[in-house]
Amino acid sequence: MAAAETHLPSAAGTGGSRPERMEVRGVTHVFGKDKRSTPALAGVDLVVEPGEFVCLVGPSGCGKTTLLKLMGGFFVPTQGTVTVNDVPVAGPGADRGMVFQQPTLFPWLTVRANVEIGPRMSGTSHTARRQLSDQYLEMVGLADVAEQHPYELSGGMQQRCAIARALANDPAIVLMDEPFGALDALTRERLQQELKQIWATAGKSIVFVTHSVEESVFLGTRVVVLSPRPGHIVYDEPVVLPQHQGAVNDARLLPEFAALRARISGMIGTT
Numbered sequence: 001m002a003a004a005e006t007h008l009p010s011a012a013g014t015g016g017s018r019p020e021r022m023e024v025r026g027v028t029h030v031f032g033k034d035k036r037s038t039p040a041l042a043g044v045d046l047v048v049e050p051g052e053f054v055c056l057v058g059p060s061g062c063g064k065t066t067l068l069k070l071m072g073g074f075f076v077p078t079q080g081t082v083t084v085n086d087v088p089v090a091g092p093g094a095d096r097g098m099v100f101q102q103p104t105l106f107p108w109l110t111v112r113a114n115v116e117i118g119p120r121m122s123g124t125s126h127t128a129r130r131q132l133s134d135q136y137l138e139m140v141g142l143a144d145v146a147e148q149h150p151y152e153l154s155g156g157m158q159q160r161c162a163i164a165r166a167l168a169n170d171p172a173i174v175l176m177d178e179p180f181g182a183l184d185a186l187t188r189e190r191l192q193q194e195l196k197q198i199w200a201t202a203g204k205s206i207v208f209v210t211h212s213v214e215e216s217v218f219l220g221t222r223v224v225v226l227s228p229r230p231g232h233i234v235y236d237e238p239v240v241l242p243q244h245q246g247a248v249n250d251a252r253l254l255p256e257f258a259a260l261r262a263r264i265s266g267m268i269g270t271t
């Protein structure tokens with residue numbers, strides 16, 4: 001791990017991806033037309049500052065995925081704007097990496113080739129690609145399975161590979177849609193800790209969608225809560241917890257953690 005950390009291209013403040021500020025302004029999104037229309041989002045304003053870890057939480061169907069896909073440039077909002085450094089988002093781009101609930105790896109490619117796919121498509125040389133895949137596979141703990149295929153990996157390993165693949169494009173912002181939702185509880189906790197570590201090392205902004213309040217308070221530097229559909233923001237606060245010693249997941253044991261989790265759960269109606 002230490003070796004990989006020394007040559008991170010995107011470590012905070014050392015170059016690599018540029019710091020990027022994402023702004024969602026007055027975004028309303030409606031799927032379909034007339035009687036068959038579904039209003040998914042209503043008047044969403046959200047700014048993601050460089051280096052933030054924003055967790056977006058809300059009940060099922062409230063528009064979380066829609067908002068993330070609007071940020072990713074997969075949809076154009078019915079009303080309002082999404083900009084990165086004041087430039088309107090016109091489609092998916094290498095500045096925004098996407099990690100979905102299902103890992104969506106290419107089954108015919110090795111783990112390494114999956115991680116190298118973005119750099120390969122942007123014309124990065126073989127040597128530089130190899131360096132990137134070594135670095136990110138090491139970071140997510142998959143260096144020893146680099147030459148295997150996705151079907152040979154567990155669900156948690158596949159999701160780590162998908163995270164490495166997103167990071168290998170050196171995006172400034174990583175958009176993650178319930179990436180640990182399909183994993184068992186133990187794997188999920190382990191990956192949460194690892195993701196926190198990766199975020200602290202890689203100097204990216206992360207927007208992380210989840211319906212788990214606990215996950216949002218554990219991971220986020222900020223928690224944003226959406227109302228039931230059509231989603232609008234009903235809570236947007238930084239996560240402020242007292243300093244704690246020892247293992248990273250000690251935060252969950254703090255009374256302040258439990259209090260904040262209960263407060264947000266109360267707002268969503270999941271207590």
Ligand SMILES: Nc1ncnc2c1ncn2[C@@H]1O[C@H](COP(=O)(O)OP(=O)(O)O)[C@@H](O)[C@H]1O
Pocket residue numbers: 031032038039040058059060061062063064065066067229
């Ligand atoms: N491509 C689509 N076409 C039509 N309706 C959609 C589409 N995607 C999502 N919706 C609808 O928009 C609402 C919000 O969906 P979604 O953003 O997936 O919610 P969440 O991720 O919070 O569970 C839901 O009612 C869903 O059925």
Ligand SMILES: [Mg+2]
Pocket residue numbers: 064065066
């Ligand atoms: Mg969703």
